[in-house]
Amino acid sequence: MLHSRANDPISEDPLNSAPFGYSPESLQREALYAELNNAGVELGTYDRLIVDWIARWDYPTVATIASLIRRTAHTPK
Template sequence: MPYRDNDPISDGPLSNAPFGYSPDSSQRVALYAELANAGVELGTYDRRIVDWIAGWDYPTVATIASLIRRAGRAPQ
C-alpha cells in the first residue's frame, strides 16, 4: 500500500483520486511539510502560491503533496 500509517499522503503512484477531506489549514501544513522534507527553498511568491493551492479540493492537494514527496526522494 502506498500510504504510511495515519498519513493521508501517498508514497507511491496514484491510480485513483485520493478520497477524503482536510481543512485548508491542514492542507497548508501538509504542503509546507512535504516541500521542507524535499529540501525546497521558498520565496515570498512561492509561499503565496502554496497558500492558494492549500484552498483547493482535497484530492488535488493530496496528489500535489504526493508528487512533491516522491520527487523529493533520493534517486534509487
C-alpha cells in the first residue's frame, strides 16, 4: 500500500469484489494508521494493538478495512 494517490490501491468506491494484490505487513500497518489518522481517529494503546494485529491479516481484508475507513471519513455528515 502506497501513500502516493497515483499509485494508491485503497479504493474510494464501494467494492464489489476482493481487492487483488499483496502488501507486506509493515506497509499494511502504515496504510491503516494513515487512514485512521486522515479520518481524525484518536487511538488508545489497545486500539494500536488491534490495528497492529489486523495489519498481519491478508491483503484483501486489510485493503477492504482501509477502504471502509477512507470512505467513512469522506462521508458528509
